[in-house]
Amino acid sequence: xxxxxxxxxxxxxxxxxxxxxxxxxxxxxxxxxxxxxxxxxxxxxxxxxxxxxxxxxxxxxxxxxxxxxxxxxxxxxxxxxxxxxxxxxxxxxxxxxxxxxxxxxxxxxxxxxxxxxxxxxxxxxxxxxxxxxxxxxxxxxxxxxxxxxxxxxxxxxxxxxxxxxxxxxxxxxxxxxxxxxxxxxxxxxxxxxxxxxxxxxxxxxxxxxxxxxxxxxxxxxxxxxxxxxxxxxxxxxxxxxxxxxxxxxxxxxxxxxxxxxxxxxxxxxxxxxxxxxxxxxxxxxxxxxxxxxxxxxxxxxxxxxxxxxxxxxxxxxxxxxxxxxxxxxxxxxxxxxxxxxxxxxxxxxxxxxxxxxxxxxxxxxxxxxxxxxxxxxxxxxxxxxxxxxxxxxxxxxxxxxxxxxxxxxxxxxxxxxxxxxxxxxxxxxxxxxxxxxxxxxxxxxxxxxxxxxxxxxxxxxxxxxxxxxxxxxxxx
Ligand code: NAD
Ligand code: UGA
Numbered sequence: 410x411x412x413x414x415x416x417x418x419x420x421x422x423x424x425x426x427x428x429x430x431x432x433x434x435x436x437x438x439x440x441x442x443x444x445x446x447x448x449x450x451x452x453x454x455x456x457x458x459x460x461x462x463x464x465x466x467x468x469x470x471x472x473x474x475x476x477x478x479x480x481x482x483x484x485x486x487x488x489x490x491x492x493x494x495x496x497x498x499x500x501x502x503x504x505x506x507x508x509x510x511x512x513x514x515x516x517x518x519x520x521x522x523x524x525x526x527x528x529x530x531x532x533x534x535x536x537x538x539x540x541x542x543x544x545x546x547x548x549x550x551x552x553x554x555x556x557x558x559x560x561x562x563x564x565x566x567x568x569x570x571x572x573x574x575x576x577x578x579x580x581x582x583x584x585x586x587x588x589x590x591x592x593x594x595x596x597x598x599x600x601x602x603x604x605x606x607x608x609x610x611x612x613x614x615x616x617x618x619x620x621x622x623x624x625x626x627x628x629x630x631x632x633x634x635x636x637x638x639x640x641x642x643x644x645x646x647x648x649x650x651x652x653x654x655x656x657x658x659x660x661x662x663x664x665x666x667x668x669x670x671x672x673x674x675x676x677x678x679x680x681x682x683x684x685x686x687x688x689x690x691x692x693x694x695x696x697x698x699x700x701x702x703x704x705x706x707x708x709x710x711x712x713x714x715x716x717x718x719x720x721x722x723x724x725x726x727x728x729x730x731x732x733x734x735x736x737x738x739x740x741x742x743x744x745x746x747x748x749x750x751x752x753x754x755x756x757x758x759x760x761x762x763x764x765x766x767x768x769x770x771x772x773x774x775x776x777x778x779x780x781x782x783x784x785x786x787x788x789x790x791x792x793x794x795x796x797x798x799x800x801x802x803x804x805x806x807x808x809x810x811x812x813x814x815x816x817x818x819x820x821x822x823x824x825x826x827x828x829x830x831x832x833x834x835x836x837x838x839x840x841x842x843x844x845x846x847x848x849x850x851x852x853x854x855x856x857x858x859x860x861x862x863x864x865x866x867x868x869x870x871x872x873x874x875x876x877x878x879x880x881x882x883x884x885x
Pocket of ligand 2: 543575576577578579580634637641674675676677678679680681682683684685686687748749
């Protein structure tokens with residue numbers, strides 16, 4: 410079986426960093442170099458203090474600690490690393506295009522193309538190029554065309570292109586990588602597929618390594634995310650119906666999830682899906698469907714995203730309604746800004762849209778998150794943080810003028826000081842263990858708890874004299 414001795418990964422982000430760290434950890438005989446054009450990111454990956462890695466993932470520090478300095482390197486010397494590699498992973502960002510053809514839906518492939526051109530320029534000998542980024546189906550065609558022109562320009566260089574999408578979820582990246590449900594490899598050259606399968610076979614059982622053609626592999630990644638997101642929009646749509654009818658979405662989820670054909674996972678109703686990929690990948694699928702003349706299929710998938718956006722606006726709207734129809738000048742605490750627990754990632758976090766809606770209404774938001782930096786929240790809200798007001802002081806000048814403000818809170822207790830309500834938007838474990846009796850005394854009464862993640866114990870909240878709204882809970 411062909412054996413790989415040197416791997417280069419272009420892109421040291423949420424996928425490139427953890428994925429390569431696990432490959433290096435499990436394959437001590439393979440030199441793995443992760444490169445990026447972002448010097449600050451590379452410096453952070455090289456920081457001696459493992460708590461300063463640029464990506465927060467439980468268990469990542471231990472894996473990087475074992476492999477870094479042995480067979481795992483992080484560098485900005487992109488050409489050098491490509492030249493030394495038998496296999497190059499492309500793991501760069503593929504965000505939704507913001508302008509031009511397909512703006513708002515199609516993936517922006519400029520970084521992927523730049524990588525293909527850089528590989529074409531710098532590779533030596535035979536190089537297997539692996540698409541790790543999530544890409545529109547048939548992207549490999551463009552990569553192959555760029556590499557073919559490099560082959561044609563002479564020398565003894567040759568290339569094979571594989572698709573090997575990544576299915577890890579943030580927050581569980583290390584267990585997902587160490588024990589994947591499956592590894593998918595799409596390609597045309599059996600030797601290249603074998604070479605990549607051989608890398609994974611150091612820790613992944615053979616039967617979990619699936620081989621397909623290139624296009625099936627590329628499309629399976631978009632489809633997997635679309636199916637997962639569809640489940641969330643489905644349960645969120647039912648949550649709204651539960652609230653209107655007296656049913657409870659947790660009971661409905663349990664009742665349907667015990668049907669082995671449906672299964673229990675991904676049935677938690679909440680403030681809608683966030684993260685860098687679900688929306689982007691579905692919109693990409695929608696764009697592809699329209700491109701290939703399938704407008705009805707496009708509309709079907711687009712509704713999954715529309716329902717998600719609706720859910721976020723719906724939650725902001727109902728907060729305003731419950732607070733006597735106005736939140737202008739009122740202090741509201743937001744617990745959780747990350748798009749899910751155990752990550753510092755806020756990309757497309759539901760908290761962004763909900764907070765923006767409330768700011769628009771003139772609310773004063775105290776925002777707490779155990780991992781997200783205040784600077785990130787300011788960027789996401791396009792609004793710098795204000796000074797935290799004194800709990801005793803009345804509405805500030807800004808609030809009287811109707812302008813929304815926000816400030817970061819270092820603790821849950823500080824966030825709830827003087828607040829009329831608290832919204833729980835991320836399911837951090839620490840929010841499951843709050844002392845509501847103590848917290849209630851800090852809030853202005855009558856005070857509301859809006860639990861969009863089903864983390865609180867309703868009995869404790871009620872015992873503390875607080876009003877409670879839980880996602881998908883109708884009044885019996
Ligand atoms: P990211 O933005 O965190 O990282 C991408 C990195 O690539 C950045 O650091 C950027 O500086 C670097 N980069 C861009 N162009 C470069 C170039 N020409 N040369 C060198 N470096 C370059 O992105 P991510 O979250 O790691 O996602 C990467 C891909 O993986 C995307 O296609 C995404 O859809 C997919 N994906 C992401 C996840 C996830 O959980 N984040 C999971 C599965 C798949
Ligand atoms: C998701 C997929 O789960 C990964 O398989 C995929 O590789 C990745 O996207 C990607 O391509 O980027 P991720 O976005 O990191 O992973 O996290 P998820 O656990 O899927 O959660 C996504 C969003 O859905 C979060 O906002 C989460 O809170 C929400 N969610 C999830 C729910 O609201 N309810 C659920 O039952 C599950």
